[in-house]
């Protein structure tokens with residue numbers, strides 16, 4: 001059997017991924033199918049860290065649009081990611097996958113605080129570690145948390161799960177002639193002004209020489225194919 005290409009990965013899941021076709025919140029069939037995809041790679045012995053977003057529940061900028069103070073709204077967004085993390089870990093428990101949630105904001109009665117060494121130990125023990133509350137700081141995003149935690153835990157790659165199956169020359173929803181890049185360098189992404197992750201997250205991955213693979217979480221088996229090193233989505237390399 002072919003061995004997985006990566007030993008330790010950091011998967012960034014947006015809150016929207018958990019929403020499925022719903023307008024808000026967590027869609028249970030969608031949640032379970034994402035867990036099944038993650039289990040497929042964890043069962044191969046791949047160590048999986050997950051950074052979970054919160055956009056299906058609350059986004060800071062949505063609060064700002066109603067007149068809310070930005071930092072307050074961002075803290076609410078981070079708390080939304082804690083709820084998603086709890087839902088994800090419970091769905092993993094039901095699927096027979098051992099998981100731990102670590103939060104960058106202290107909610108000790110609910111989930112553990114983020115402790116890097118402990119997170120790494122859990123990964124070594126084969127547990128999935130779900131990093132909640134983003135970076136713990138307002139004015140950042142969970143994409144940046146993914147780059148940060150990915151670098152901290154020594155992940156070999158950040159896997160950015162999106163709705164689109166990779167990075168395209170132009171928006172594939174608007175342009176039928178758009179073509180997908182199988183791989184592209186960080187410099188080329190900047191040169192072409194393509195949107196991969198937000199600028200802070202992208203810069204951190206580039207500085208740390210941490211490759212990013214953008215792929216669709218809605219495509220069955222895509223996560224596994226990325227982990228096996230097959231052509232899936234778009235690989236952003238140094």
Ligand code: UDP
Nearest residue numbers: 015053054055060074077078134135141142
């Ligand atoms: N957030 C934050 N700091 C962080 C991560 C997230 O303030 O380090 C807040 C921000 O308001 C954001 C919300 O949490 O809108 C949810 O995260 P994000 O929008 O990244 O979730 P996703 O789009 O991935 O679902």
